[in-house]
Amino acid sequence: MTGSPLADAALAGIFGLLVGSFLNVVIHRLPKMLERQWTVECTQYAQDAGLLPLTAAPGDAPQAFNLWTPRSRCPSCGHGVRWYENIPLLSWLALRGRCSACKAFIGWRYPLVELATGALFFACAQRWGWSATTAAWCAFCAALLALTAIDWDTTLLPDDITLPLLWGGLLAAVAGWTSVGPNDAVIGAAAGYLSLWVVYWGFKLATGKEGMGYGDFKLFAALGAWFGWQALVPIILLASVIGAVTGIAMKLASSLREGKYVPFGPFLAGGGFAALLWGPQRIMQAALAVLGLS
Structure with a gap:
């Protein structure tokens, strides 16, 4: 400009x-x-x-x-x-x-x-x-930042943000504002939602407890829409590793909130930011390195 x-x-x-x-x-x-x-x-x-x-x-x-x-x-x-x-x-x-x-x-x-x-x-x-691609990714960052802070404070991932973020990713793919094709975006959104939905119900049937909220499904679906289905495994792996490390550190420091839980949304968002800044392949390597598998 x-x-x-x-x-x-x-x-x-x-x-x-x-x-x-x-x-x-x-x-x-x-x-x-x-x-x-x-x-x-x-x-x-x-x-x-x-x-x-x-x-x-x-x-x-x-x-x-x-x-x-x-x-x-x-x-x-x-x-x-x-x-x-x-x-x-x-x-x-x-x-x-x-x-x-x-x-x-x-x-x-x-x-x-x-x-x-x-x-x-x-x-x-x-x-x-100065392009439509920049505008799209700036909107993505703003939504993800808001969701991160809200979920950390309240364990809520409001539909008012997650659903526009999901539809925005699909529309950005159709418009060509991201490097993800429309088919990969749709598959990514569906796979993101269903994968955590299956984990949720499996955990609930096995333990009788809810391990996450429906907002996490929608947020992961949105990340699938923005980055494609190929990025889902690196994002969830990095989010799980960082979430586990943070949870253990908070437990050792006796700083876990009432109910002994840590919201998962901020770590999913962190995986999304990492995918944006460094790409899915590099965050996959980082997560595996933390686990000692690389």
Whole structure:
């Protein structure tokens, strides 16, 4: 766009910082929005069934809460974040990671998500230039980053992100924006979903417990759509190895959350990022090296 590949990549990186700022909102608010929606639906169902009284007065409506409303506030003191306090990365550094009003610490995740998004957008633009392919892979990275953080926090992989990610991979293959052909993308999506579905039911029948959620099936299907069925084994192998190592480390450090579980979605996403940056063959070699099989 500017005539200089490095300058184009830098512009994409700056845009990525802005997108990363928005992703922080998505990560924080989308799970809360889903919880509110589920509460309303359960209450409505109970009222329709006569299990709960109709307590809401006519005209009552819950306060709007979505990705745009209300404006961002400090969770400690309620201070409204001004526009100049919301500049990606720079504002966090200028404020030294603290609220300008109450001086409460602002988590490291906010600048890290912004920085990671900017770096991934930069890498995509540097690799593919200013093109539809770059736009497609930038959207892929943004969705995967949001899913990673949401799943780690809540063990939820919202359909609002996984399903568009799946369909986006299939459409990108049809449009020729990825190196994966439409047939490989469709087979990859189906194989990704069914493989974890079989593992889920096998584990449940054998133990009576659920080893993963349906969101993991959909996320793996989406990765199959973006990378093709050939990449599924390297991705799942790397995700399993890293997940097992992380789980063992957290157990030894007594940092496992209640229920003694570690969400699998972030490790699947990590396999997806690795496949994007280094390719399925190299991550297969890395996973085998960790297992001592190479």
